Amino acid sequence: MQFLVTWFSLLTLCVFGKSLFNIVKLPTPELSVIDLPISYYRGNAASVDISDIDYYAIFACNDYSDQYPKFQLSILLSDNVYFMTTKGFVYVELSTNQYKWTSPNVFASNYLSSGSNVYNNITWSYGNDTTFYMRVAPRVSSTTYSFNLEYVMENVSDQLGSYDELIFNTPTVSTSTPFSEVSQYLKTSEIQSVQTSSINYYSIRYCIDNFGTFNSKYSISVLAAVDYAVAPLSAFDLYACPSSWGSQCTNINSVWRSENATGVVLLQMTNGTKHSNQRQTLDDGIILLVLGIGAEKDNNNVFTLTSLLNTDES
Numbered sequence: 350m351q352f353l354v355t356w357f358s359l360l361t362l363c364v365f366g367k368s369l370f371n372i373v374k375l376p377t378p379e380l381s382v383i384d385l386p387i388s389y390y391r392g393n394a395a396s397v398d399i400s401d402i403d404y405y406a407i408f409a410c411n412d413y414s415d416q417y418p419k420f421q422l423s424i425l426l427s428d429n430v431y432f433m434t435t436k437g438f439v440y441v442e443l444s445t446n447q448y449k450w451t452s453p454n455v456f457a458s459n460y461l462s463s464g465s466n467v468y469n470n471i472t473w474s475y476g477n478d479t480t481f482y483m484r485v486a487p488r489v490s491s492t493t494y495s496f497n498l499e500y501v502m503e504n505v506s507d508q509l510g511s512y513d514e515l516i517f518n519t520p521t522v523s524t525s526t527p528f529s530e531v532s533q534y535l536k537t538s539e540i541q542s543v544q545t546s547s548i549n550y551y552s553i554r555y556c557i558d559n560f561g562t563f564n565s566k567y568s569i570s571v572l573a574a575v576d577y578a579v580a581p582l583s584a585f586d587l588y589a590c591p592s593s594w595g596s597q598c599t600n601i602n603s604v605w606r607s608e609n610a611t612g613v614v615l616l617q618m619t620n621g622t623k624h625s626n627q628r629q630t631l632d633d634g635i636i637l638l639v640l641g642i643g644a645e646k647d648n649n650n651v652f653t654l655t656s657l658l659n660t661d662e663s
Contacts, residue, residue, distance in 0.1 A: 382550045382636065385535055385654070386413040389498040392532040394427070395485075396493045397439070402486045402519065406447060406528040407498065409479035410556040417500035419507070422471045422483075424459060425495045432467050437492035439485050440464065440516055443471065447482040447528060451512075451520045456481075458510035464488075472501065472508045482528065486517055498531070535656035540576060543585070543641035545648040548600065552592060554634030555658050568619050569631065573639055573652045575612035583650035584643040587616040592634040600640055604629050610642055612652075 389407060397403050409420070422441070429436045441459040444450050460467045485494065514520050533555050543549045553569070575583040589605040590598035600606075604624045607616040620631045641650035 382552045384413070384416070384552045385537060385656075386417050386500040387533050387535045387553075387555055387656075388500070389531045389533055391495045391529075394425075394493050394495040396491060397485060397487045398491045399487050399489075402484050402517065404447070404522070404526055404528045405483040405485075405531060407481055407483065407531055408556060409475075409481075409498070410554070411475075411477060411479045412554060413500050414475075414477075416502070418476075418503055419472055419474050419501045419505055421499050421501045421505060422459075423497045423499070424469050424485075425497065426469070426492065428493065430469075432469050434464075434467060435489070437487060437490040438467055439487050439492050439494050440467070441471065441483060441485050441496075442512065442517065443473075444482045444484075445478065445480075448522055448524060448526075449520070450484065450517065450522065451514055455512040456509070458512050460510050460513075460516070462511070464513070464516050468508060468510070470508060471510060472505055474507065484517070533658045535654075537654045540579075540651055541639075541654060542649050542651050543639050545641045545643055545645065545650060547641055549639045549641075551637040551639065551654065552634060553637055553656055554592065568617050569635070570657045571614075571616040571618075571637060572655050573612075573614045574655075575643075576651050576653070580643070580645050580649065580651035581612075582644040583641070583652060584610050584612050585614050585650060585652060586610060586640040586642055587614050588638040588640065589616060589618060589635045591629050591631065592636055594636060598636045598638065600638055603638065612643075 387410070389409065395403060424439060424441055426432065426438060429438055432438050442450065442455050443457040444454045445456060446454040457471050457473050459469070459471050535553055541549065571587060573585045573587060575581070586600070586608045587606065588598070588600045588603035590603050604622055605616060605618045607614050618631060618635065621628045623629070639652070639654070643650040
């Protein structure tokens with residue numbers, strides 16, 4: 350009888366075992382994901398007249414405060430890279446209130462001592478304050494400029510400047526004053542590497558509250574470009590999924606892919622792409638997979654990574 354019971358138990362396990370085991374879902378191991386912070390920039394270089402002031406509103410994310418607790422704003426003058434005050438340059442101020450431009454609302458500027466010293470960057474610890482406003486005013490002559498805002502680490506020294514309302518002489522602005530939009534992009538600050546037949550995982554998220562939410566036609570372009578002087582035989586394939594996929598995102602099971610097997614790879618993604626009969630969203634970011642497939646003798650594929658966000662309807 351015991352023999353029959355044992356065989357009956359084994360037979361039951363063989364017949365029903367698949368269903369029984371499927372009830373228990375084993376935990377998926379966590380991916381080792383590299384979190385890449387985004388940056389902000391003025392989409393095109395601006396030319397501001399000597400009698401005008403440009404205004405900007407920046408709504409940044411607070412997602413990177415643990416690793417990157419500071420902002421660094423770099424002002425770019427292609428005709429005056431050393432910010433010499435004998436040539437056309439710009440004064441820049443940052444405020445917590447878009448209509449009030451006096452202390453304490455103005456918390457940083459790119460100048461000291463009533464404009465006697467002018468700098469090409471401003472660095473500060475932002476804490477929870479990731480919404481702020483910027484204004485730019487030219488001096489000497491009409492000036493063409495652009496700017497770049499990046500998250501930086503704690504070891505970067507603060508450069509706050511000192512506000513002086515006499516420089517701008519406009520302590521308040523009208524509620525009808527137009528504030529321009531800034532664009533978002535991503536770039537790796539360090540050279541990346543991935544072993545041949547191995548995969549690096551990256552997390553990329555854009556701020557969806559930057560002048561509203563993303564529309565259905567925006568796309569992201571990701572470029573993996575090899576440093577040919579160091580590793581001329583490096584090559585890559587790229588894969589991506591919505592961030593919610595987590596460890597389910599693989600080079601076999603991915604929504605977007607670019608398998609060009611070259612050192613320069615472009616991957617384009619569109620919000621709402623249909624995959625497995627479901628629309629896939631990019632609103633919460635993506636997981637990007639970089640697969641090394643080069644022929645370097647040390648199996649080390651070297652690259653940089655950039656990502657551009659395009660919100661145009663065209």
